[in-house]
Amino acid sequence: MPNDASDPCAGVDCGGHGFCGRSPDGAPSCFCLPGWRVDESGLWCFPDEWPADGGADAADGSDADSSADASAEADATDGGPLWVDRWVYEPVPSKVDILVLVDNSGSMAQEQCALTLRFPELVIDLLDPPLDYGSDPPRPSHPPVEDLNIGVISSDMGAMGFALPSCERDPLDGDDGCFLHWPSPAVAGCHDGYPAFLSRNELNAATYSSEQMARDFTCLATLGTAGCNFEQPLAALEKALFDNAAPGGCNEGFLRPDSLLMLIVVTDEDDCSVDPAHPEMFDERREDLGHVNLRCHRFPEFVRTVEHFATSFARLAPGRLGRMVLGVIAGVPLDRSECQGPGEELEDCLDESSMQERVDPALPGQLIPSCNTSMGLAFPPRRLVQLAIEWSKSVGSSYVDSVCKSDWTGALRGITEQIVDDIHDNAVCLPTGFPFDPSTCTSPCYLIESLGGDEPCEADPSCPPAWCPPAGPETLDRLEPCRNPATGELCTPLEAGWWVTPGAWRDGCDVIRFHRPPGSVPPFLVDPGTSTATLRCWR
Numbered sequence: 320m321p322n323d324a325s326d327p328c329a330g331v332d333c334g335g336h337g338f339c340g341r342s343p344d345g346a347p348s349c350f351c352l353p354g355w356r357v358d359e360s361g362l363w364c365f366p367d368e369w370p371a372d373g374g375a376d377a378a379d380g381s382d383a384d385s386s387a388d389a390s391a392e393a394d395a396t397d398g399g400p401l402w403v404d405r406w407v408y409e410p411v412p413s414k415v416d417i418l419v420l421v422d423n424s425g426s427m428a429q430e431q432c433a434l435t436l437r438f439p440e441l442v443i444d445l446l447d448p449p450l451d452y453g454s455d456p457p458r459p460s461h462p463p464v465e466d467l468n469i470g471v472i473s474s475d476m477g478a479m480g481f482a483l484p485s486c487e488r489d490p491l492d493g494d495d496g497c498f499l500h501w502p503s504p505a506v507a508g509c510h511d512g513y514p515a516f517l518s519r520n521e522l523n524a525a526t527y528s529s530e531q532m533a534r535d536f537t538c539l540a541t542l543g544t545a546g547c548n549f550e551q552p553l554a555a556l557e558k559a560l561f562d563n564a565a566p567g568g569c570n571e572g573f574l575r576p577d578s579l580l581m582l583i584v585v586t587d588e589d590d591c592s593v594d595p596a597h598p599e600m601f602d603e604r605r606e607d608l609g610h611v612n613l614r615c616h617r618f619p620e621f622v623r624t625v626e627h628f629a630t631s632f633a634r635l636a637p638g639r640l641g642r643m644v645l646g647v648i649a650g651v652p653l654d655r656s657e658c659q660g661p662g663e664e665l666e667d668c669l670d671e672s673s674m675q676e677r678v679d680p681a682l683p684g685q686l687i688p689s690c691n692t693s694m695g696l697a698f699p700p701r702r703l704v705q706l707a708i709e710w711s712k713s714v715g716s717s718y719v720d721s722v723c724k725s726d727w728t729g730a731l732r733g734i735t736e737q738i739v740d741d742i743h744d745n746a747v748c749l750p751t752g753f754p755f756d757p758s759t760c761t762s763p764c765y766l767i768e769s770l771g772g773d774e775p776c777e778a779d780p781s782c783p784p785a786w787c788p789p790a791g792p793e794t795l796d797r798l799e800p801c802r803n804p805a806t807g808e809l810c811t812p813l814e815a816g817w818w819v820t821p822g823a824w825r826d827g828c829d830v831i832r833f834h835r836p837p838g839s840v841p842p843f844l845v846d847p848g849t850s851t852a853t854l855r856c857w858r
Contacts, residue, residue, distance in 0.1 A: 328853070333357075333364045413465035414578035415445060415738065419536075420556055422586035423473040423494075423546030425485060429694050430722055434585055434648075435506075435540050437727040439533030441735050442469070445742075446519065446529035461742045465524070469532070470498045470516035470573050471539045472559050474586060475546035479593070481601035483611065486547035493547050496558030497569035502538045509538035516573050549601065549611075552584050553628045553706065554592035560635065580635065581738050583646040587697040587722050590706075591615035594623045610684045616676050625702050629709040636714060643715035646734030647707050650689045650697025651721045658704065659720050660733070662711030665704055668719075674699045690723035697722050753829040754856055755821050762819055764856040766831065782810035 333349035348361040355364040419438075421431060445467060448459040475493035478486040486493070498516050502509035517535055519527050563570040574580070593600045600614050600621045608614055615622055636643060651658035651668065658668035668674060676699055679687045689699040707717040716737040720730035755762045768776075778784060787801035800809045820830045831854070 331362050333362070413462075414575060415464045415466070415581065415742075416468045416470075416574055416578045417581045417583065418470050418472065418556070418559060418573075419540060419583045420472050420474060420552050420559075420585065421540050421542050422550055422552065422588065423475060423542035423544060424548045424550055424588070425544045425546075426587055426695055427542075427585075428544050430585060430587060430648075431541050431543075433694070433725070433727045435537040437731050438536055438540065439530070440728070441731045442467075442533040442536065443529045444735055444739075446532070448739075461739045464742065466518075466520040466578075467532070468516055468518050468573055468575075468578075469536055470559070470570065471500075471536075471542070472496055472498060472555055473542055473546050474550040474552040474555055476549075476551040476554050476558070476592070478547060478549055478601040479595075479598040481598070481603070483547070483549065483601060483603065485545075486549060488545065488547075494555070495569075496555045496563050498559075498573070499542060500539060503541035503543065505543065506538050506541050508534070510535070513539060515570065549591060549593075550586055550588045551590065551592040552586055553590045553625075553702070554623070556582060556584070557592075557628060557631055560632070574635075579642055579644070579738055579742070581644045581646065581734070582632075583648070583734060584703060585648045585722065586700070586703075587650050587695065589615070589649075589698060589700045590622075590702045592623050592628070594621060597621040612684050613678065613686070616678075616686060622702075625705045625709060628706060629713060632710070633714045642738070643710075644734070644737045645707060645710045645715065645717040646731075646737070647700070647703050647717070647719045648722050648727065648730050649700035649703050649719070650723065651700060651704065651719060652690050653692065653721050653723050660718065661737070662707035662709075662717030662719065665708050665719060668704050669701060674701060674704070676701065690721060692723045692725070694723050694725055753819070753821070755819065755829070757821070762856070764819075764854055767853045767855055779812040782812040784812075786810060787812065 328347045331347050331349065334355075346361070349357045349364050355366055357363070358365055419434075421427070421434065423431075445464040448461050448463055450457040451460045473494045475486075475489075476495065477489055477491050477493035480491045482490045489495075500513040500515050502511065502513065513535065517532055517539070519529070519532050559570055560574060562568060564574045565571070597618075597620075599605050599608065600618070601611070602608075603611055609617060632643070632645075645662070652671065652673040655668065655671050655673065657671060658665065658674065673689045677687045679685050686698050688696040690697050704719060707719050710717040718733045718737050720727075720733055724730065753762070754764065776784070782801050782803075786803060788799045790798055801812060802809055818831070
């Protein structure tokens, strides 16, 4: 059975008599060659007609297994079709969903100003990318995002009904991971009301500018400082993306399976997402547990583990066509480069002295700050850094920067770069281990597009299908070129096709790219609703 959620077709060879693609629900499914049919599991191809009774020798079943083994062995030695199939994701250039979590506790006024001062640059960069003057002629540095959703939530998840100071507004649930869409009274020029989340797409792009969307974000993200001081950002993100994003939830319609997903956490504290089994964390009457502000530090068993959240967020990845990015702007020390940057580079951060949790002897109700600047105090975000590290290993890409900086230009640019690399209009990263011969600039692979329903392949009048030999998965290794029957000249339909750029050439992943001639109508490479694309590489 397949066991790689990020590549459902990994290990599914369909018995060598078909190729693996994905069914409408995202599960792997075999598409069998003529003369073969898929079994009930959907993962194996059997012949349409079985031997009459297996022969006299097989009447008692004694030779059935050996006969099957012999057939399989013959396939492996007689030149039969032996290949490895991998599912190819459709590039998703136009859709990005950004969920921004803003800490709205009492110490976050300056940080909210820093966020709303620079976040508009991120929005405008995505929607109207700057020109790359290193190209001739200058062209946008990346394809523009054509469909952008932005939602804002807070770190306030209440205190399980305990009326702690600062949590009285809603001591049970707080903001409960629902989008906050009321205009800030501290920002001039806001509208009287907003939809649950901001959305700019082809339906309103002509009247809703990137600059207006950026201003609207400022109106929503300036949450103020009346939120609960018991910050639970990871619990809020989890609630926002699962329960609340479901049909009927307060965030319904925001999360899309064919979008790139970016989560941004802004806080000056570490996460303290309390396990529902431990309401005593909030009970001030429990003097035996010590000061409420230090209970997350003293009783880590009362808090849901980082592994729980990494596993939970990873559930969003299977079946998604776009990558997932985590950005964290929190209290990592300013002077330690080990604590700022992509998640895969942060392993040493957790060993830094200023990232250790120690009670402040001068103020025994709080920890020693990890940074102390004109922006205020911030405390070691160990759990958030741990999540960024785990995220980079199993979920997507991540980036961490310091909330103590007075200018967040670099922080937001670093987060943006993590997602810009994935914004392509015609390319997608391939699985590792892609075979390529640099001496001949060829690969022993084919890209099989399986169109659903009655959808036809796009025709080129200058090289119509009638001029091309019939093709199928089983004849890929011996296709003849298309040829004008009147002149005998070779032709290539649409002068378009799939091309590969090896990762070694560009210091990145192997990329498969679809080339279209200038002026052609660009259909989706693979319609995720009805069609599949499978990369077939001969063993």
